[in-house]
Amino acid sequence: MRIRPSSIRVRLTLWYTLILACIILVFSISVYLFVKSRLGQQLNQQLDKEFEAIAGEVSEEPGDVRDLEPESSAKLFQLVQGKNVFFQTGPYQKAELPEILSVPTVKYRTFQSASGKRFRLITGPTKNGFVLTVAQDEEALWGSLRTLFMILALALPSALVLAALGGSIMAVRLLKPVASMAHQAEKINAENLSERLPVQNPEDEFGKLATVFNHTLTRLQNAFERLQRFTADASHELRTPLTALQSVGEVALQEDLDAGAYRDRIGSMLEETARLTRLVDSLLLLTRADRGELLVSRKDHDLTRLVEKAVEDMRIMAEEKSQRLTTNLQRGARGSVDEDTLRRALVNVLDNAIKYTPQGGTISVGLKEGQNKIIIEVIDTGPGIAAEHREKIFDRFYRVEKDRSREIGGAGLGLAIAKWAVEANGGRIELDSWENHGSTFRIVLPK
């Protein structure tokens, strides 16, 4: 199982340190190898020089090499004549260097003595027929390399420790906005949904995150407020018939009435019950629709017939108000819809138009086929809807007249249900309205 450090700070620091360790390691190895090769070259050059010097002296004074200049005797070399060692200096012997009798193929060789000391050798012929081998102690070279190694080995961990510390501090500083955002976000709940996260720099990643979070909060706040308003409206709408029920019942019990009058009171109470039932049914319908529990089964239908039928059902209401209800329907328009829900949308929109169009007004219903859509329009000559109400007209319980007059108003769910019903059929409902000149409700359905 992989171990995953929980905090981003730790992960960042670990990665940072690991990468730095790799870089330093590669760098150190390169430096070490470079220094080693440069020191080796220097040693070789030194050997060459010494070889030249001793070979020169041996050629000038071929007789007795023992009479060579005194400092030469402190050096490490041997001379071979024929197949025999002709001369070895004291240090050469002491270091137990090998007797090299002929010129080898490799010019510079490293020889490790029995005591573990390393020497570098060069062997070559002199002008007067000797084979000269000169040696140099490699101790200085290895000493330098050891020191370098020590420096590097000490520097690497301390650099890493410093880097880890610095990285950690940097990460804390960088992630500080996240910590403060989390702290702020934790404090936001239903009571203070209006609070927002501070955005320090809207351009950087954290700023963007905070902005997105704030947008989400705004949407959440709107939804929450809508829900609160909805609950308040629903309670109000429920309380009205309940109040009527209670007071009619209580008053009827106090009075001494004949059977007919009691029957009338009970009838009045039943009317309120019916109103309550309708309201609860509508609310339930919308709640189900919200939760996606209402499945519509869309089939191919003659939309012209459907609209015609809805208009004929509602015509009688228009007649009661001496309104003209005219139709201009393109024949044979077909679409894939759920008959019941779409009829409901049409009836609700027509009902709304008839309710708000004054006595003697005109309502015209049109249907035309577009490229890949079908447009159903209900145009009334009512008072129109002021701009500030247009957006909310499809909201639940929304009513333009704030007095909530129940005589015409109903509960204010009709258009909300119509909107759901149209959308459930894959369409959309639009409103055009001109104050004092009427409104057009447009249902656009896909073909």
Next chain:
Amino acid sequence: MRILVIEDEKKVAQALKKGLESEHYDVEVAFSGEEGFFLLHSQKFDLVILDLMLPGRDGLEILTALRSKQDKTPVLILTAKDAVEDRVVGLDAGADDYMIKPFAFPELLARLRALLRRGIDGQVLKLKLADLEMDVVKHTITRSGRPISLTVKEFEIIEYLLRNHGQVVTREMLAKDVWEETQRATPLNNVIDVHIARLRKKIDEPFVKKLLHTVRGVGFILTERTL
């Protein structure tokens, strides 16, 4: 006619018992699933009104047990569960009808009558109440021998009222059976009221004896009795 009501809500059960008894049915009430199950096993009923959410034994369980022993007693489910799936499950389990609470009592009576006379009487093609006569085939209606001209919808409404004469017909029943509206809470109620008002003008206004009455808060009734 013996009816068994299996309903745990005491108030509803008592109201059903009283209401059905005033319609001259013989009513037995069971307040729990267990009790209902026992009664069904020990006695013979002509019809069962069954709640679905019951303590002890679930309504569906009782229904399934009843049908598994080839008992064809008509069962009407009366429940607050109104999702389409619940309805399908209930009908699939062998229920003959399904009604959702809150319900209108006249509608319940109409459905009970329909269930009880199932397979007994055929389609009546001539309907009559007092001097109001209808020929369903010829599509004519007369009162005191005088023909009355009606719109298609008005004809359908009066036919429905005639078939249920003497019984209260609710707006929901008309919406469902005449307008074929499957959903509840539609704006059809006002439409129905206007149709009834017009119908009354044609059928009753010119005559002394009124036949079409409104029962406030409930619906309409076509009857010779004076209310």
